[in-house]
Amino acid sequence: MKLILSTSNLMTSGGHTVIRQASTEKSNVELINSLRSNFQTAQQLSSAETTTTPRYRAWTRETEDGLYIPAIDFAQRGLAEEKAQYDITVKLFYLPGIPASRRCAHTREAIDLVLKELHVDSIDLLIVSFPGILFDAEDDSEEEVESDTGSEEPDDFDSMIRTWRVLEDLQEKGMISQLGVAEFGSERLARFLPHTNVKPSVDQINLKDCCVVPKSLILYAKSENIQLLTHNDCMDILPIGTTRELLGPGEKGAGILASTPDADDGIQGDVEPQWVVKYTAVVKDRGVVENKGYFALADMGTCVQARED
Amino acid sequence: MTVAESVKSAVGLADTPGTALDWPEAKKRADQVRKWGIEQLLANWRRAKGKERDALLWGDEVEYLVVAVDDEAKKARLSLAQAEILKSLAEDEANWKSGGSNSIQNKEHDGEDPPHFHPEFGRFMLEATPGRPWGIGFKDLLKVESNMKWRREVAKSHMASNEYPITLTTFPRLGTKDDYIQPYYPPSGAALRSQFVPDEIANPHIRFPTLAGNIRSRRGRKVELNVPVFKDTNTPEPFNDPTVNYDLHNWPEDDDVRNGAAKEGHVYMDAMAFGMGSCCLQITFQAKNMTEGRKLYDQLSPLGPILLALTAATPIYKGFLVDTDVRWNQIGNAVDDRTREELGEAPLKNDRWRIPKSRYASNSTYLSQDPRLRKEYLDPDLIVDEEIKKRLIDGGMDELLATHFAHLFIRDPLVIFSEDLEELDLNKADHFENLQSTNWQHMRFKPPPPEKDDIGWRVEFRSMEIQMTDFENAAFSIFIVLVTRAILSFDLNFYIPIQRTTENMETAHARNAVLDRKFYFRKDPFSPRARRPHPQSSTNGEVSSATSSAVNTPPPSPPLKPVESEYELMTISDIINGSADGSFPGLIPLVESYLNSVNVDVETRCFLATYLDLIWKRANGTLWTGARWIREYVASHPAYKHDSVVSEEICYDLVKAVEEMSVKEGKHGSVGWELLRGKK
Numbered sequence: 001m002k003l004i005l006s007t008s009n010l011m012t013s014g015g016h017t018v019i020r021q022a023s024t025e026k027s028n029v030e031l032i033n034s035l036r037s038n039f040q041t042a043q044q045l046s047s048a049e050t051t052t053t054p055r056y057r058a059w060t061r062e063t064e065d066g067l068y069i070p071a072i073d074f075a076q077r078g079l080a081e082e083k084a085q086y087d088i089t090v091k092l093f094y095l096p097g098i099p100a101s102r103r104c105a106h107t108r109e110a111i112d113l114v115l116k117e118l119h120v121d122s123i124d125l126l127i128v129s130f131p132g133i134l135f136d137a138e139d140d141s142e143e144e145v146e147s148d149t150g151s152e153e154p155d156d157f158d159s160m161i162r163t164w165r166v167l168e169d170l171q172e173k174g175m176i177s178q179l180g181v182a183e184f185g186s187e188r189l190a191r192f193l194p195h196t197n198v199k200p201s202v203d204q205i206n207l208k209d210c211c212v213v214p215k216s217l218i219l220y221a222k223s224e225n226i227q228l229l230t231h232n233d234c235m236d237i238l239p240i241g242t243t244r245e246l247l248g249p250g251e252k253g254a255g256i257l258a259s260t261p262d263a264d265d266g267i268q269g270d271v272e273p274q275w276v277v278k279y280t281a282v283v284k285d286r287g288v289v290e291n292k293g294y295f296a297l298a299d300m301g302t303c304v305q306a307r308e309d
Numbered sequence: 310m311t312v313a314e315s316v317k318s319a320v321g322l323a324d325t326p327g328t329a330l331d332w333p334e335a336k337k338r339a340d341q342v343r344k345w346g347i348e349q350l351l352a353n354w355r356r357a358k359g360k361e362r363d364a365l366l367w368g369d370e371v372e373y374l375v376v377a378v379d380d381e382a383k384k385a386r387l388s389l390a391q392a393e394i395l396k397s398l399a400e401d402e403a404n405w406k407s408g409g410s411n412s413i414q415n416k417e418h419d420g421e422d423p424p425h426f427h428p429e430f431g432r433f434m435l436e437a438t439p440g441r442p443w444g445i446g447f448k449d450l451l452k453v454e455s456n457m458k459w460r461r462e463v464a465k466s467h468m469a470s471n472e473y474p475i476t477l478t479t480f481p482r483l484g485t486k487d488d489y490i491q492p493y494y495p496p497s498g499a500a501l502r503s504q505f506v507p508d509e510i511a512n513p514h515i516r517f518p519t520l521a522g523n524i525r526s527r528r529g530r531k532v533e534l535n536v537p538v539f540k541d542t543n544t545p546e547p548f549n550d551p552t553v554n555y556d557l558h559n560w561p562e563d564d565d566v567r568n569g570a571a572k573e574g575h576v577y578m579d580a581m582a583f584g585m586g587s588c589c590l591q592i593t594f595q596a597k598n599m600t601e602g603r604k605l606y607d608q609l610s611p612l613g614p615i616l617l618a619l620t621a622a623t624p625i626y627k628g629f630l631v632d633t634d635v636r637w638n639q640i641g642n643a644v645d646d647r648t649r650e651e652l653g654e655a656p657l658k659n660d661r662w663r664i665p666k667s668r669y670a671s672n673s674t675y676l677s678q679d680p681r682l683r684k685e686y687l688d689p690d691l692i693v694d695e696e697i698k699k700r701l702i703d704g705g706m707d708e709l710l711a712t713h714f715a716h717l718f719i720r721d722p723l724v725i726f727s728e729d730l731e732e733l734d735l736n737k738a739d740h741f742e743n744l745q746s747t748n749w750q751h752m753r754f755k756p757p758p759p760e761k762d763d764i765g766w767r768v769e770f771r772s773m774e775i776q777m778t779d780f781e782n783a784a785f786s787i788f789i790v791l792v793t794r795a796i797l798s799f800d801l802n803f804y805i806p807i808q809r810t811t812e813n814m815e816t817a818h819a820r821n822a823v824l825d826r827k828f829y830f831r832k833d834p835f836s837p838r839a840r841r842p843h844p845q846s847s848t849n850g851e852v853s854s855a856t857s858s859a860v861n862t863p864p865p866s867p868p869l870k871p872v873e874s875e876y877e878l879m880t881i882s883d884i885i886n887g888s889a890d891g892s893f894p895g896l897i898p899l900v901e902s903y904l905n906s907v908n909v910d911v912e913t914r915c916f917l918a919t920y921l922d923l924i925w926k927r928a929n930g931t932l933w934t935g936a937r938w939i940r941e942y943v944a945s946h947p948a949y950k951h952d953s954v955v956s957e958e959i960c961y962d963l964v965k966a967v968e969e970m971s972v973k974e975g976k977h978g979s980v981g982w983e984l985l986r987g988k989k
Contacts, residue, residue: 011798011799011800011906012799012800012836081362085362087908089908125908202908205911207911207914207915211911211914211915211918213911213915218911227910228910228911228912229908229909229910229911230909230910230911230914231905232905280906280907282906282907282908283597285362285364285365285444285445286364286365286445286597286794286797287365287445287794287907288794288797288798289794289798289903289906289907290798292906
């Protein structure tokens with residue numbers, strides 16, 4: 001069973017996510033806090049209908065896509081003005097430990113959700129974040145970070161290329177105007193570009209607290225007409241343990257997962273996050289962020305290999 | 310391009326404006342001007358209220374003092390060469406437009422329109438605006454500082470070699486007994502009747518002497534500025550301003566000082582030039598429509614006093630260190646045309662109201678048709694012209710906006726040209742602007758000019774003091790722009806009762822208020838979670854102020870808490886940087902959070918980081934304000950006798966240091982590092 005987690009629009013959600021983070025800390029506070037707060041709000045709104053059991057059924061909705069947590073009414077208006085007024089940027093995080101073979105389907109799922117949410121039929125920029133690539137501004141050599149368990153191979157180059165083909169296909173279909181990558185250093189870019197039909201027009205890097213960008217990257221990006229953009233997203237944006245805590249029965253949890261392996265107060269099985277997507281809709285001429293949010297998808301099942309993280 | 314049009318003192322300066330009416334002739338026509346102004350406003354409002362989707366355009370206005378440095382005599386004087394400099398600048402600009410070569414040409418600024426220069430009230434002042442308004446494109450933000458530097462260079466290139474445009478708010482020795490102006494004119498003319506400054510200190514265009522003269526006539530005496538002197542160890546006690554002459558008998562107004570105009574313990578000044586001769590940093594924004602303009606007006610209003618204290622740069626008047634850090638109230642007093650009756654010093658007989666504030670003061674109204682605007686935030690004692698309000702409401706305007714303009718229109722027009730009173734032209738805004746532009750509040754709400762289709766509703770943020778370097782001026786300009794984007798993106802709510810903002814404005818005057826004082830500020834700037842409701846529950850959760858028609862109707866739930874519990878006293882550091890306990894997020898973290906939500910290129914983000922860092926450190930005291938730096942400069946000057954007096958010699962060195970700072974910007978331990986870098 002699929003669980004579709006959503007934050008709703010962070011811009012109007014009461015500021016739980018505006019926190020000055022210690023600049024050295026790469027944090028996923030924004031995603032986790034906004035998911036939690038969105039769940040709580042939905043729970044509170046549904047408190048009149050507590051007769052439903054298990055309780056979560058009152059504020060979630062099961063459809064053929066999966067279980068929406070919380071329930072979403074896609075009939076609600078998307079953006080205030082017509083699409084041409086906006087720059088819509090989507091960043092898709094492929095998560096560590098998830099087979100690259102699933103990315104084709106994941107990409108479709110993620111983009112479809114965003115299009116449905118914003119009531120648009122295309123987006124302006126899709127940035128993909130491959131797991132395990134960490135750009136280091138000091139020496140311009142991205143590290144290949146081992147995933148948490150150490151049992152996975154770092155994302156290999158061939159699977160990146162294969163994934164890129166999927167994106168190029170979507171771009172050709174007109175669903176996406178521009179493609180981008182995240183955390184690529186100049187070497188990786190140089191290796192990557194010859195294999196692409198559609199070049200990335202953006203490379204998004206995390207500058208941490210310093211504004212030190214390797215000259216080689218600046219020059220290379222300039223020569224290849226690639227825009228260097230900044231971000232402050234977390235590398236491992238949705239670890240399994242955090243997901244379990246978010247959805248679990250405990251005090252901080254949403255009560256989606258069963259409390260014990262034989263209880264019927266929630267869904268049985270192991271939870272495995274598959275991907276996270278962040279979307280923003282910015283009014284072009286005015287620089288106003290009208291909508292920003294996340295979707296995350298997690299699989300439930302006994303077939304999922306249980307792991308510690 | 311008039312987003313950043315000059316609005317301070319004049320609506321426009323035609324070469325042959327006609328016959329300016331003196332008081333009390335002007336007074337007789339006041340009702341007509343108001344009436345016509347309101348009809349023009351209504352016509353314009355009807356035409357422009359549906360204007361939609363204007364882009365964000367914004368402009369900054371930087372004002373300069375022109376100083377002439379005399380290295381031999383070790384004197385710095387104000388240069389009255391405004392007219393010649395402007396003429397030469399205008400010739401250059403015309404030349405540029407026809408493709409000729411001249412001093413404006415500059416490779417770095419290829420593709421940028423040459424800056425505009427404007428006259429100001431003081432004949433020793435210049436104002437410069439960018440050639441074209443800025444957009445929100447982040448590339449534009451990168452150009453602001455270099456464009457400001459360019460303006461300074463262009464201005465300088467049209468001055469004598471010993472003249473400099475400097476960005477001090479006030480000239481330290483304006484109005485002293487020495488020859489602080491060049492060419493020199495002795496004080497006391499028919500328009501200002503000041504015992505300290507000559508009429509020649511003001512722009513000679515008939516509008517300016519008429520403005521000054523009519524303020525004085527309407528008021529019934531000279532304007533009166535008493536600024537508390539800074540009591541240093543050797544300052545005489547009691548302190549009676551030693552520069553005041555009690556024995557003058559040239560004008561009836563010379564009696565003012567004999568009637569107690571000069572207060573003990575204060576530096577006394579008596580002319581409009583002491584206020585309107587101050588330099589400010591003003592930012593004007595174009596909103597997407599009227600609704601957004603009204604929202605920005607309201608939400609920026611509580612920030613006015615905060616930014617005033619944070620940009621404090623005015624610790625010297627007329628050769629004395631004073632005990633206040635900012636210019637604001639001095640300007641208010643310098644253009645205060647209220648009569649004794651209006652001031653409450655005499656029983657109301659001829660005048661209609663007692664008026665609590667000068668025409669130049671913090672604003673007194675909120676405008677936004679925002680459900681979050683509680684009626685408790687409004688001033689219950691607001692003075693409005695009920696007849697005008699009724700006319701506006703009958704004309705279709707909503708109550709809030711009608712109240713705002715009916716409040717501005719309690720004033721008399723000060724400069725009236727008889728030729729303009731022959732026929733009412735509803736396609737112009739001259740009569741409306743006559744009142745609008747002589748209401749110098751810290752926020753200004755500007756309707757689109759009727760003759761220009763491409764300009765939308767605008768809001769002007771007016772409280773900031775000019776900073777000594779363009780780096781700082783760019784930083785504060787861009788900060789305010791980013792704050793407006795955060796306000797709109799997060800739908801922030803900074804509402805507090807407007808009287809608290811008035812109090813904050815007073816607080817901001819205190820010496821070192823930036824670190825030592827606390828300001829009323831709203832505790833929670835976020836709106837209650839206005840969100841998509843559960844599918845089973847009802848109605849639109851999406852916030853769209855554009856469609857909101859409710860005025861002053863409280864949201865249905867949860868029940869509102871008492872207004873007093875919504876705000877508290879905070880330090881500037883808490884407001885700007887966020888409180889230590891996390892209860893208030895802080896304007897800079899909000900701006901950063903906004904920047905994290907938009908696509909910003911690396912170069913821009915790093916640039917912006919240096920600006921935000923400056924403001925962050927000003928707020929927490931790591932870096933000094935301009936006011937503090939000037940005080941320290943004077944205090945540590947070998948010629949300073951700790952008697953509050955800023956001598957000609959100190960003034961000369963200070964002006965030279967400020968000029969140097971505008972070039973070196975405190976780099977490598979150069980002058981001013983304490984307010985720009987924090988380390989040598």
